[in-house]
Amino acid sequence: xxELTMKVTTTKPYDETVSLVRDRLADAGFGILTEIDxxxxxxxxxxxxxxxxxxxxxxxxQLAHLALQADPSIAALLPCNVVVRADGEGSIVEAINxxxxxxxxxxxxxxxxxxADEARARLAGALDAVKDE
Numbered sequence: 001x002x003e004l005t006m007k008v009t010t011t012k013p014y015d016e017t018v019s020l021v022r023d024r025l026a027d028a029g030f031g032i033l034t035e036i037d038x039x040x041x042x043x044x045x046x047x048x049x050x051x052x053x054x055x056x057x058x059x060x061x062q063l064a065h066l067a068l069q070a071d072p073s074i075a076a077l078l079p080c081n082v083v084v085r086a087d088g089e090g091s092i093v094e095a096i097n098x099x100x101x102x103x104x105x106x107x108x109x110x111x112x113x114x115x116a117d118e119a120r121a122r123l124a125g126a127l128d129a130v131k132d133e
Contacts, residue, residue: 006124007094008131009087014052017091017130018084021056024126025082030058033079053085058095063119070111077101080119093130095123 010017022032034057042048057079067074082095098119102112 003097004100005094006097006120006127007092008127009090009092010130010132011090012130012132013089014084014086014091017093018054020130021082021084021093021126024129025056025058025123027129028122028126029060029062030080030122030126031061033057033059038085051086053083056082056084058082058123060119060122063115067112067115070109070115074112080123082123093127095127098123 012020025032034055036055036057038053038055039050042050058081059079064078067078080096080098080101082093085092085094098116099113102116
């Protein structure tokens with residue numbers, strides 16, 4: 001069974017990690033389409049305090065375009081979410097595994113699987129560049 005997410009940890013503080021993740025995603029060709037500040041949203045909506053956490057909706061336009069050409073319904077699974085959350089003094093970075101998303105597409109074609117493989121490789125490279133050596 002394919003893992004749902006890919007995860008790395010770092011001793012870097014949250015704000016530094018968020019900045020670094022943005023940079024490494026850009027290096028891998030991903031732009032950030034959406035951003036959800038989970039802590040701020042929960043504070044506003046529920047008046048609860050949680051550790052800092054953000055969801056970045058990452059998209060590599062070339063791959064998204066190819067995927068949409070192969071199956072327009074794949075739009076429901078876009079963009080690829082990347083989560084950065086505070087973890088004590090350090091941070092955790094977790095991204096959806098595009099290969100796992102293909103498991104949700106009942107009739108994922110070979111073309112979609114190739115696109116997912118490339119997206120996974122690019123995301124994994126960005127995450128690897130963030131984790132502690």
